Amino acid sequence: MSFVSHVECTICGHRHDAKRVLSVCEQCGQMLAVRYDLAGVKAGVTKDALRSRPPGMYRFRELTPLDDGEEPVTLGEGSTPLLALPRLAAHLGLRHLWGKDEGQNPTGSFKARGLGMAITKARGLGARGFVIPSAGNAGGAAAVYAARCGLPCAVIVPRGTPPAAIAEAAIGGAKVFTIEGSIATAGKVVAKVAPQIGWFDLSTLKEPYRLEGKKTMGLELAEQLGWTMPDILLYPTGGGTGLVGIPKGYEELRAMGWISGALPRVVAVQAEGCAPIVKAFREGAEATAPWDNPTTHAAGLRVPSPFAGRQMLKILRETRGDAIAVGEGAIQDAQRLLGRLEGIWTSPEGAALVAALTGMKERGAVAADARVVLVLTGAGIKYDPPPLPPAVDLTGADEEIVAAVRRALGV
Numbered sequence: 228m229s230f231v232s233h234v235e236c237t238i239c240g241h242r243h244d245a246k247r248v249l250s251v252c253e254q255c256g257q258m259l260a261v262r263y264d265l266a267g268v269k270a271g272v273t274k275d276a277l278r279s280r281p282p283g284m285y286r287f288r289e290l291t292p293l294d295d296g297e298e299p300v301t302l303g304e305g306s307t308p309l310l311a312l313p314r315l316a317a318h319l320g321l322r323h324l325w326g327k328d329e330g331q332n333p334t335g336s337f338k339a340r341g342l343g344m345a346i347t348k349a350r351g352l353g354a355r356g357f358v359i360p361s362a363g364n365a366g367g368a369a370a371v372y373a374a375r376c377g378l379p380c381a382v383i384v385p386r387g388t389p390p391a392a393i394a395e396a397a398i399g400g401a402k403v404f405t406i407e408g409s410i411a412t413a414g415k416v417v418a419k420v421a422p423q424i425g426w427f428d429l430s431t432l433k434e435p436y437r438l439e440g441k442k443t444m445g446l447e448l449a450e451q452l453g454w455t456m457p458d459i460l461l462y463p464t465g466g467g468t469g470l471v472g473i474p475k476g477y478e479e480l481r482a483m484g485w486i487s488g489a490l491p492r493v494v495a496v497q498a499e500g501c502a503p504i505v506k507a508f509r510e511g512a513e514a515t516a517p518w519d520n521p522t523t524h525a526a527g528l529r530v531p532s533p534f535a536g537r538q539m540l541k542i543l544r545e546t547r548g549d550a551i552a553v554g555e556g557a558i559q560d561a562q563r564l565l566g567r568l569e570g571i572w573t574s575p576e577g578a579a580l581v582a583a584l585t586g587m588k589e590r591g592a593v594a595a596d597a598r599v600v601l602v603l604t605g606a607g608i609k610y611d612p613p614p615l616p617p618a619v620d621l622t623g624a625d626e627e628i629v630a631a632v633r634r635a636l637g638v
């Protein structure tokens with residue numbers, strides 16, 4: 228059964244009927260969030276029952292907006308591993324470090340969770356097609372979940388979006404449009420087009436269900452750490468769906484009595500070339516101001532005016548967290564470091580966390596025994612790689628080849 232009680236505005240608290248197609252608050256235009264009868268959830272499911280369920284984000288069905296008998300549109304998203312990172316931890320002088328490897332989702336990124344959930348709900352409420360502005364991964368995910376339920380999809384991405392994400396959207400049968408500018412420019416077009424063609428607008432946090440998909444990262448993290456929370460959680464921040472979603476998951480579990488204690492210090496990590504949250508956080512502002520001329524090769528961080536800026540800043544402050552910007556070179560160095568030390572080819576967005584954590588450790592902002600989680604949001608294979616040593620070409624007689632191999636290996 229469904230335990231959704233209502234959908235509520237995160238700013239003015241206005242209640243909305245969950246049975247209707249919803250976008251933003253009808254009173255104040257701000258972001259909506261799904262609320263549950265948590266006492267009912269607690270009475271309806273146990274940690275033991277959960278253990279015997281098949282993997283995937285719908286294991287937590289009672290804490291999702293699925294209706295009675297509603298079948299999700301799924302490709303098997305969720306249940307990604309929480310990988311211990313002992314070699315990186317030793318390198319940084321830490322003792323307890325993990326990476327939630329979201330690159331192992333279908334579509335190679337955590338966007339699968341949010342778009343899978345949003346499309347499941349929108350289809351159930353009668354959507355005839357989808358339009359989405361995206362930095363890349365969200366568009367690819369929207370396209371494949373739309374394909375999975377047989378509905379059309381249009382994706383609008385900025386020029387220069389990583390080609391694999393564009394290809395993914397096209398493989399999923401979506402019509403892909405590129406536009407000069409950033410996801411903000413694409414978003415403005417979507418806001419105009421979607422109502423005219425009657426397709427559903429899947430823009431970040433402009434409907435309440437993507438958040439519920441992203442929230443499942445928090446539910447999984449809690450279970451994977453033995454129903455505890457880490458001390459510090461680093462999140463690569465663009466639109467902020469996960470930054471808002473993970474704490475939402477933790478808070479629901481805490482209200483159910485399944486976990487206790489303080490939320491982790493949440494650290495938003497952005498790129499120096501597009502850091503509206505970092506700027507607002509440092510200035511003590513309540514909301515973000517649009518970032519002019521956003522530039523970074525970490526495509527998912529190129530979000531100059533996140534819709535949920537206020538909600539993110541509130542979480543960073545309430546959890547005594549931080550907001551840190553890192554440079555392009557540091558992101559590439561971190562990508563190579565994580566690959567070399569742990570064998571994980573993470574996306575530039577995920578690598579930005581390693582760069583930020585390195586700086587935090589150097590500044591003494593993280594204790595050696597702190598329990599730290601990095602949300603590695605996507606797979607590196609979807610992006611151009613950072614500069615790497617070239618492959619050594621082997622030609623000639625056998626002895627020359629053996630000599631060349633020995634020279635290259637230094638053995």
Ligand SMILES: Cc1ncc(COP(=O)(O)O)c(C=O)c1O
Pocket residue numbers: 336338362363364365431463464465466467468469470526527528574576577604605606
């Ligand atoms: C790999 C990756 N990491 C991080 C982000 C930023 O995510 P969010 O919008 O939840 O802040 C994106 C968004 O496009 C992304 O694709």
Ligand SMILES: [Zn+2]
Pocket residue numbers: 236237238239240241252253254255256257
């Ligand atoms: Zn409102």
